[in-house]
Amino acid sequence: MLRWNTLEEVPSGYGPSVVTLGNFDGVHRGHRALLSTVTDEAQARGVRAVAVTFDPPPLAVLHPERAKVQIAGLEHRLELMAGTDLDAVLVLEFTRELAAMTPEEFVHDVFVEALGATAVVLGTDSRFGVHNSGDINTMRELGQNYRFDVVEMAVVGQATSGLRNWSSTHLRQLLAAGEVDEAADILARPHRVSGEVVHGHHRGREFGFPTANLGPDMTGLIPADGVYAGWLERLDLPRGDPERRLPSAISVGTNPTFDDVPVRLLEAHVLDRTDLDLYHEQVGVDFVARLRGNVRFESVEELLTQIGRDVDASRSILLG
Structure with missing residues (x-):
């Protein structure tokens, strides 16, 4: 083209x-x-x-x-x-x-x-x-x-969506509610946010769950705050490379457990991988399913226990 x-x-x-x-x-x-x-x-x-x-x-x-x-x-x-x-x-x-x-x-x-x-x-x-x-x-x-x-x-719709039209306005409503699975039905693919991986607080790596943090120049509409199962695609790698598309647990929001995160972040933890260095790579983050909303935990231990559950849930959804 x-x-x-x-x-x-x-x-x-x-x-x-x-x-x-x-x-x-x-x-x-x-x-x-x-x-x-x-x-x-x-x-x-x-x-x-x-x-x-x-x-x-x-x-x-x-x-x-x-x-x-x-x-x-x-x-x-x-x-x-x-x-x-x-x-x-x-x-x-x-x-x-x-x-x-x-x-x-x-x-x-x-x-x-x-x-x-x-x-x-x-x-x-x-x-x-x-x-x-x-x-x-x-x-x-x-x-x-x-x-x-x-x-x-004419406006196009489908019976399974209650004859709602396939429109960008309706998509925005779904993403604002975190309903990424329904959004994917209208998009015919998972919703994606793209950007460069930048340095964050490195808190995830310290806890054993390193994350790829997208920079402020990311493109695509960020869905509602919460935790999602999805995929991280390394856009700089050739298609077909087994390291290009990786199953991930994704967090969106300000992380209410910590007080030093004043802005919304999008960070993805690649399942079962602690060896990746993704800094400065261009990536696409695809949202498959919302696992839960954001919660303020009383202790780091409670947070880590929940992250472990989120990782297990993501693995089950993405890999069966």
């Missing part, structure tokens, strides 16, 4: 193509259904399949006070999108200048001139152009003017 970061990087004369537009935050099942429609349409027409997205997300520029942490960081989103049959993704820097473009200016410059769109796939509730003034009906009108077809995608 090709990646372009500006319109100027798109090769001259690129196209024809089927194009879609969105933030794709989380690249959940709803997004995948839309992208599948894009690639199916492109294959049926014998043209290319392209997605257009933004970085940073529009809300971070227009209303930073309302902006939210992305469910998945940009690089993780692009990695997931590369797992589809898309031919290319255009990542546009969202600026106030871009936000001021009318719907027609945006469609003409991006979809028509740069990407040679013969069809546009758009969700029912999609908005684009200055003040979000463009919608699916606007796109249909522009399609008539510029001779491209418009395929409308």
Whole structure:
């Protein structure tokens, strides 16, 4: 999959193509259904399949006070999108200048001139152009003017989720409640937070449970405080390396047993391993199941006993 970061990087004369537009935050099942429609349409027409997205997300520029942490960081989103049959993704820097473009200016410059769109796939509730003034009906009108077809995608849901739509909003609610197993059902994979392993208090190593602590620049929405079973993936190692993906017990929160942890931390203990040196490695932490909420223990001994139980529970869930 090709990646372009500006319109100027798109090769001259690129196209024809089927194009879609969105933030794709989380690249959940709803997004995948839309992208599948894009690639199916492109294959049926014998043209290319392209997605257009933004970085940073529009809300971070227009209303930073309302902006939210992305469910998945940009690089993780692009990695997931590369797992589809898309031919290319255009990542546009969202600026106030871009936000001021009318719907027609945006469609003409991006979809028509740069990407040679013969069809546009758009969700029912999609908005684009200055003040979000463009919608699916606007796109249909522009399609008539510029001779491209418009395929409308309705909100996608599933019976097992009570017909709740596969949406980023619903995902945020689940993660805020620590319901990472239900979130995984919508994502079609475990939820991930990525970042660089940094030095912490080294308290876990002293207690016999060394942890990989993610730094403050981690990407991805951190779920509710608590203890989880999951996987630590060492992103710098090649795929297929047996040391790349490791079963872990994960802690999120301020650790209420100790008073010197004023900020939320994300730390992962790799099961049955005390020999790893992960400092400065890029890792992804995948959340599989929530074991419990955070508890303040009266003694270190009580804490260590519970950590042992958490490790055993994680091993049972992850390794059977």
